[in-house]
Amino acid sequence: MNASDLEKLALHEAGRERRYCLRISICMGSPCMAAGAAAVKTAIEELIDRHGAAADIRVVGTGCVGPCSRGPILLVVTRDGTEYRYERVTPPAAAALVDRFLNGDVAPTERLLPADLPFFTGQTRLVLANCGYTDPERIEDYIARGGYQSLSRAIHHLSPEAVCEEVTRSGLRGRGGAGYPTGVKWELVRKASGSRKYVVANGDEGDPGAYMDRTIMEADPHRVLEGMALAGFAVGAEQGYIYVRGEYPLAAARLRQAIQTAERLQLLGGRILESRVNFRIDLRMGAGAFVCGEETALLASVMGRRGHPVTRPPYPAQRGLRGCPTLINNVETFATIPTIIRYGWEEFASVGGPGNSGTKVFAICGDLVNAGLVEVPLGTTLRQIVEEIGGGVTGGAFKAAQTGGPSGGCIPAGHLDTPMDYEQLKALGSIMGSGGLIVMNDQRCMVDVARFFIGFCQDESCGKCVPCRAGTVQMGLLLDRICSGLASACDLEQLEELCHLLQETSLCGLGSAAPNPVLSTLRHFRDEYEAHVMDHCCPAAVCNMAATEAACQP
Amino acid sequence: MPALTLTIDGRLVSSRAGETLLQVIRGNGIDLPTLCYLEGLSPRGGCRLCMVEVAGREKPQAACVTPAEEGMVVTTGSERLQRYRRQIVELLLAERNHTCSVCVVNGQCELQSLAARFGIDHVRYAYLSPRLPLDASHQRFGMDPGRCVLCARCVRTCDEVEGAHTLDLRGRGVRSCISIDLNEPWGRSETCTTCGKCVQSCPTGALFEKWTARGEKVRAPELIPRILAWRETHER
Numbered sequence: 108m109n110a111s112d113l114e115k116l117a118l119h120e121a122g123r124e125r126r127y128c129l130r131i132s133i134c135m136g137s138p139c140m141a142a143g144a145a146a147v148k149t150a151i152e153e154l155i156d157r158h159g160a161a162a163d164i165r166v167v168g169t170g171c172v173g174p175c176s177r178g179p180i181l182l183v184v185t186r187d188g189t190e191y192r193y194e195r196v197t198p199p200a201a202a203a204l205v206d207r208f209l210n211g212d213v214a215p216t217e218r219l220l221p222a223d224l225p226f227f228t229g230q231t232r233l234v235l236a237n238c239g240y241t242d243p244e245r246i247e248d249y250i251a252r253g254g255y256q257s258l259s260r261a262i263h264h265l266s267p268e269a270v271c272e273e274v275t276r277s278g279l280r281g282r283g284g285a286g287y288p289t290g291v292k293w294e295l296v297r298k299a300s301g302s303r304k305y306v307v308a309n310g311d312e313g314d315p316g317a318y319m320d321r322t323i324m325e326a327d328p329h330r331v332l333e334g335m336a337l338a339g340f341a342v343g344a345e346q347g348y349i350y351v352r353g354e355y356p357l358a359a360a361r362l363r364q365a366i367q368t369a370e371r372l373q374l375l376g377g378r379i380l381e382s383r384v385n386f387r388i389d390l391r392m393g394a395g396a397f398v399c400g401e402e403t404a405l406l407a408s409v410m411g412r413r414g415h416p417v418t419r420p421p422y423p424a425q426r427g428l429r430g431c432p433t434l435i436n437n438v439e440t441f442a443t444i445p446t447i448i449r450y451g452w453e454e455f456a457s458v459g460g461p462g463n464s465g466t467k468v469f470a471i472c473g474d475l476v477n478a479g480l481v482e483v484p485l486g487t488t489l490r491q492i493v494e495e496i497g498g499g500v501t502g503g504a505f506k507a508a509q510t511g512g513p514s515g516g517c518i519p520a521g522h523l524d525t526p527m528d529y530e531q532l533k534a535l536g537s538i539m540g541s542g543g544l545i546v547m548n549d550q551r552c553m554v555d556v557a558r559f560f561i562g563f564c565q566d567e568s569c570g571k572c573v574p575c576r577a578g579t580v581q582m583g584l585l586l587d588r589i590c591s592g593l594a595s596a597c598d599l600e601q602l603e604e605l606c607h608l609l610q611e612t613s614l615c616g617l618g619s620a621a622p623n624p625v626l627s628t629l630r631h632f633r634d635e636y637e638a639h640v641m642d643h644c645c646p647a648a649v650c651n652m653a654a655t656e657a658a659c660q661p
Numbered sequence: 662m663p664a665l666t667l668t669i670d671g672r673l674v675s676s677r678a679g680e681t682l683l684q685v686i687r688g689n690g691i692d693l694p695t696l697c698y699l700e701g702l703s704p705r706g707g708c709r710l711c712m713v714e715v716a717g718r719e720k721p722q723a724a725c726v727t728p729a730e731e732g733m734v735v736t737t738g739s740e741r742l743q744r745y746r747r748q749i750v751e752l753l754l755a756e757r758n759h760t761c762s763v764c765v766v767n768g769q770c771e772l773q774s775l776a777a778r779f780g781i782d783h784v785r786y787a788y789l790s791p792r793l794p795l796d797a798s799h800q801r802f803g804m805d806p807g808r809c810v811l812c813a814r815c816v817r818t819c820d821e822v823e824g825a826h827t828l829d830l831r832g833r834g835v836r837s838c839i840s841i842d843l844n845e846p847w848g849r850s851e852t853c854t855t856c857g858k859c860v861q862s863c864p865t866g867a868l869f870e871k872w873t874a875r876g877e878k879v880r881a882p883e884l885i886p887r888i889l890a891w892r893e894t895h896e897r
Contacts, residue, residue, distance in 0.1 A: 396833065413829075413830065417726075418706045418723060418726040418727070565834060565835070566833075567833070568833070568834035568835070569834065569837075570811060570832070570833055570834045570835065570836075570837035571707045572706070572708070573707070573708055573709055573752055573753060573810075574709055574748075574749060574752070576756075576811070576834055576835055576837070577752035577753065577755070577835060579834075579835075580756075580789065580834075580835045581752065581755070581786045581787065584786075584787050601785060601786075604748070605748070608745055608748050608749075610720075611720050611721055611745065612712055612720075612721060612745050613709075614709070614723070619720070
C-alpha cells in the first residue's frame, strides 16, 4: 500500500459509513464488558437479523465511551448525525430500544443520558476522539477517521528533524507522570550516537483506580502504534516494543491484532507505505510487577531480566535497551502524537495553558456520581472535574482527591480551584501522575487512606534498595499502630523521619515517591493524625479503636 | 587517561576518568561505609550506605554507581547522611533475625561492624522476625535466609566470577529471598560447582560452611578481587 492507496481506502470507508441509516455503538471497554456489554451486542444483532436490516445498520463494538459507572453504554447515531447515549442497558432493554429506532419512532427517552450532560460537554477529546465510534479490531475504521495520515505525511513530506521540532514546539509533556518535555527527549535520542535505537511504549499502568492507558490500548490501538511509528521515524529507530501490563489481556489481544493488520497493510514493518522507512513493533507482556512501570525496570523486563530499576544516569536516551539509545514514553504520550502531526503544533498548543499544552485523560473514580474516563485540557480546575464533569460527590461533602495514585498526594477541599497542571499539583505536594483521580467524601479517614497506599507500595517494592524494601514495611506498621489508636507522639515522629529517608535515599522513583501519600495527608490533615494519636479516636469513625479500649481496661 | 579534579570533604583530589565516586573517595583514605559493594563485582547501589552529597544535586547519590565528574564537590559525612546510614542499618537489623550471640560470623560480620561503627545499641523499629527455613541440604555449605541482608553479593559472585549463576533472587520487596536454581534445595542443585566463593563474599552469616560454630566462620571477601586480578594477569 502507498500513500494514495491509503487515501483511497479512507474515502471508500468514509463513504460506506455514510450509507448506514443507523449506527449503534456498544462500549466494549473492560468496565462495560464486565457489566454485560457482550450480551447486549448479541441481543441487538439478533434483533437486526430478525428485521433483515443488517445492510442499513452498523452495529459496532467500540472502545470506552466514558461514564464507566453507568455501563453498559449504548450510543446510537442516526443518519442526520444526532447522538443518543443510553446508560445501564440490559439485553432486553437494548432490543426494545433498537426496535423503536427501526420503526422510525421518536428516540426513546428511557435510560437516555441528556445530550447536554456536563460529563460530555465539559470534555475535549483529542486522544479519545475515536472512542465510541470505531471498532478497535478494524483498521479500516481508524483509517476512515484519518488514521495513519500523519505517518504518511511525516514519511513523505517531513524530515525526522521536522517531526521532532513539531513535537517540541507543541509543548507536549510526558503523560506518564513526571511531565518531562517529550520533544526534548526525542531530540536527545535522535542525536544520540549509535546505529541501532529503540522505541518503547510504557503500558504498564498500575496505579490503583487508574485505567487511562488500558482504555487507550483497548479502544484505539492503532493510534498508539501510529504514534510509535512516528517516533521511530523521528529518532531513527527501526524496532519498537510495547510493554503491556500482564493484567490487561484484552488490551494485549487488540494490540496484537492491530500490529498484524497494520503489517499486512504495510503501515508497519518493512518499507512502510512503499518508502524506505522500516519500523517493527513487538508486544511484551508484564508479569504483574508495579515497579516495571519505572523505565529502567521496564527495560530490564523487556530484555527478559528481573524487573529491577538501576540508577540513572545513564538515562535510557543515552543507554537503554541492550545498551542502545532508547526512547521510552507512556502510551498516552504516543497516542497524542498523531494528533499533533496531523493538525500542527499551533492547534495542539492552543489547548490547555502555557507550559501545559494539550489535554490529559483522567480516570475519575471514588465517591462520585459519574465515575469514568474523561479527557480535559490541562489547567482545568479540580472543581470543574469533580462538580461538573463528575456530577458531584456522593455520600457526603467533598473532602479530598488523590492524584497520581500511590506516588501522589491528596488535594483538600480548600484547593478545589487549583488548575490541574504539572506545576500547581507539585506545589500542593501531589503529582499529576498518570492520571488517576480518586475523589473522597467526608466519611473517609485520611490516615486510613495513607495506610492503604503505603500497603500498596510495600507489596510492590522490588526489594533492591533497603529504604524502600524495609522502610515501607516499618511505615506500614507505624500506620497500623496509629489506626488502631495505640501510637504515641514518638511514633508519629518516627513515621516522618522514615518519610524523609525514603524520599532522599531510595534508588528509584517508586521508593522516593512512596511517602508522598503520608506526607501530603500529614500536611493537609495533620489534625486527623493527632486525633488518632492524642485522643485515640478516628474523626471519620473508620478506624477500629477496639485495641485501645482493651488496653485501657484495668 | 585524562585526570579529573574533585573536592571531597573540602580537600582537592584528583582521579582518573571512568572511576566511580566510591573509588575516588576510598582511594583518598576516606572509609565510606558500604554493604552491597564488593570490589571486582558490578556495583548494585542497593544498600544506600555509600550515599554522599554532591553540590548541585537535589538528593544524595550512591557513590558506588555515580561516575566521578570534573569539579564535583562531594560531602561524605554530613549529619544528615550519618542519620540516614544509621536508619538504614537499623532497618536491616529489624528486617530479619540477626542474633549475633549465636551467629557463625559473630565478630567478623560486616553488618555487626556497621552497627558498632554507628553506635547502634538498640533498634527503634519493630522486629519483623520472619520465619525463614534454613537450607542445610548441601554437603559443604548452609544458607540461613534469616541472616541475609539481600545485598546480592553472592548472586553477582556466582554469575560474574564463577559463571554458574546458580544463585538469584526470588520474590519481591520484603519477601525477596536468595534462591538456588529454580528454588531448589541447595543439595539438589545441578548447576552449583561447590566453589564456595558465594560463602566468601557474603557479608553476614547467611551463607556459611557447615561444621562451623558460633564465631567460627572465616571470611575472606578480598578473595574475589584477588581471583579477578589473577585472571587478568594470566590472560594477558
